[in-house]
Amino acid sequence: MxxxxxxxxxxxxxxxxxxxxxxxxxxxxxxxxxxxxxxxxPGAFTPGCTLTHLPGYVVNADKMKAKGVDTIACLSVNDAFVMDAWGKSQNAEELMMLADGNCELTEALGLVLDGSGFGLGKRSQRYAMIVDNGTISHLAVEPAGAVDVSAADKILALL
Structure with a gap:
C-alpha cells in the first residue's frame, strides 16, 4: 500500500x-x-529523468521558492556520489540531491518500481509530492513511462 x-x-x-x-x-x-x-x-542519468524531469525543477526552483517552498529535493535509489555528480552535471545547485541507496524511504512510501527486467533492480517510481511540516499535502505518482503529473510546472501550479 x-x-x-x-x-x-x-x-x-x-x-x-x-x-x-x-x-x-x-x-x-x-x-x-x-x-x-x-x-x-527511477534513476540518475537516465533519459527521461535527465532530459525532462530534473530540468523542469532546476528552471522553476526560484519560482517555487518564491511561493514559500523551503526545499526542493530530488530523490533516487542511487548512491550519494551518483546523485552529487548528476546534480552538478545538471546545474541543480538549488536542489537537495537525496540518495536512497538502500531503497529505505522508497519502500516505506510503498513506491518501489521493480526494474529487474531491465537490470536495474529496485528503483523508485516517478512521483512528486508537496510536504508541509512532514505531512503530505499533494501526491502525484506517474504511470509507467510518463512525466506529466509530477512535472515541475504541474507542481508549481499547485503551490
Missing part, C-alpha cells in the same frame, strides 16, 4: 554529499517545520 495525501513522511535516514563525502540526513531534518517539494526519479 503506498502512502497517501494526509500521511506523514516515515522516519528514515538518507544520504547527501557533504564536503567530506556522503553524510546522513534524517527525514525529520529534511521535512520538519518546512514546506518541501520532493520529486523522485
Amino acid at each position: 503506498s502512502i497517501q495525501t494526509g500521511d506523514k513522511i516515515p522516519a528514515v535516514t538518507l544520504k547527501v554529499m557533504g564536503e567530506k563525502g556522503p553524510q546522513d540526513i534524517s527525514s525529520e531534518e529534511i521535512f520538519s517545520g518546512k514546506k518541501v517539494v520532493l520529486f523522485a526519479v
